[in-house]
Amino acid sequence: MNLTELNKIATAMVAPGKGILAADESSGTIKKRFDAIGVESTEDNRRDYREMLFRSRDAMSQHISGVILYDETIWQNAKDGTPLIKLIEESGAIPGIKVDEGTQALPMCQGELVTVGLDKLAERLKKYYERGARFAKWRAVIDIGGGIPSMTAISVNAHALARYAALCQAAQIVPIVEPEVLMDGDHDIDRCFEVTSRVLNKTFQELRVQRVALEGMVLKPNMAVSGKKCAKQASVAEVAEKTVRLLKACVPAAVPGIAFLSGGQSDEDATAHLDAMNRLGPLPWGLTFSYGRALQAAPQKAWSGRADNVAAGQRAFSHRARMNGLASQGKWDSSLEKKAA
Numbered sequence: 001m002n003l004t005e006l007n008k009i010a011t012a013m014v015a016p017g018k019g020i021l022a023a024d025e026s027s028g029t030i031k032k033r034f035d036a037i038g039v040e041s042t043e044d045n046r047r048d049y050r051e052m053l054f055r056s057r058d059a060m061s062q063h064i065s066g067v068i069l070y071d072e073t074i075w076q077n078a079k080d081g082t083p084l085i086k087l088i089e090e091s092g093a094i095p096g097i098k099v100d101e102g103t104q105a106l107p108m109c110q111g112e113l114v115t116v117g118l119d120k121l122a123e124r125l126k127k128y129y130e131r132g133a134r135f136a137k138w139r140a141v142i143d144i145g146g147g148i149p150s151m152t153a154i155s156v157n158a159h160a161l162a163r164y165a166a167l168c169q170a171a172q173i174v175p176i177v178e179p180e181v182l183m184d185g186d187h188d189i190d191r192c193f194e195v196t197s198r199v200l201n202k203t204f205q206e207l208r209v210q211r212v213a214l215e216g217m218v219l220k221p222n223m224a225v226s227g228k229k230c231a232k233q234a235s236v237a238e239v240a241e242k243t244v245r246l247l248k249a250c251v252p253a254a255v256p257g258i259a260f261l262s263g264g265q266s267d268e269d270a271t272a273h274l275d276a277m278n279r280l281g282p283l284p285w286g287l288t289f290s291y292g293r294a295l296q297a298a299p300q301k302a303w304s305g306r307a308d309n310v311a312a313g314q315r316a317f318s319h320r321a322r323m324n325g326l327a328s329q330g331k332w333d334s335s336l337e338k339k340a341a
């Protein structure tokens with residue numbers, strides 16, 4: 001393992017003004033997104049849609065540091081035969097790959113999940129590296145509810161995340177470590193804070209035990225937010241203050257960067273929260289975005305599966321990428337959203 005090189009890539013992934021485009025929706029998830037805009041989820045439609053994003057020159061070259069791909073996409077070619085991964089490289093962004101294989105029910109733990117995909121992972125990483133991937137992603141899912149999460153679920157998921165991260169670094173690939181505490185439910189922000197802190201502490205304990213070099217990874221956590229169905233929604237200032245406090249307590253300064261998932265927040269909330277956090281700096285790590293929905297909901301709607309909407313889709317994507325790029329530096333203002341509208 002060349003740690004200097006891993007650290008260089010991890011640092012570039014969280015460069016000021018830039019963040020990560022999470023375009024790694026699995027087949028089931030992209031179908032849900034396409035259903036919402038009335039587009040059939042065929043291989044060609046998925047290709048056309050993602051090609052539209054990767055050919056958004058301004059967004060890709062100025063605000064996107066890296067793109068997380070799904071297995072299908074990394075092997076796919078654009079309409080003119082250019083590999084999609086080449087489009088990403090040519091824009092200056094770093095290609096990455098989702099390597100987990102989804103979740104399964106965790107035995108003995110009613111309602112809880114464990115992420116799978118460790119079998120043959122070393123072989124798969126080697127192939128992805130040869131294809132050009134320089135970072136990878138693995139997402140663990142922790143749900144909050146009556147009596148959950150159990151320590152069992154937190155523990156097995158943290159163990160798997162660390163196993164994955166160590167395998168990535170041995171293959172010269174930067175691991176994005178993503179333990180997601182879901183925002184579904186009616187719990188308040190303090191419950192989310194408490195569960196997320198348990199999850200992060202266990203994850204870093206496992207990373208240490210399995211000798212993962214913290215300088216060569218990126219953390220992709222949820223923010224401390226109120227559950228979607230909680231009657232009292234925390235303000236932007238409270239989310240920012242509690243999330244930064246939580247991360248300072250749990251994430252060692254050796255980690256070059258933290259890139260948040262959006263988790264179902266509205267586009268503007270995800271941007272406002274990131275901006276407010278960066279205004280609380282200086283912080284020990286780069287703090288940016290690795291959004292799926294909060295970057296793509298607008299371009300998906302604008303595109304709606306029609307070739308004559310590609311320019312509109314690219315404009316919508318560029319706008320969200322620019323807004324989040326500003327938020328990653330604490331320079332966003334809500335008036336910029338109104339102006340664009």
Ligand SMILES: O=P(O)(O)OC[C@H]1O[C@](O)(COP(=O)(O)O)[C@@H](O)[C@@H]1O
Binds near residue numbers: 023028068264293
């Ligand atoms: O399709 P999956 O594997 O459930 O992944 C869901 C998505 O969750 C993410 O980790 C975060 O996305 P969001 O920002 O929409 O929450 C993405 O990288 C991924 O596409």
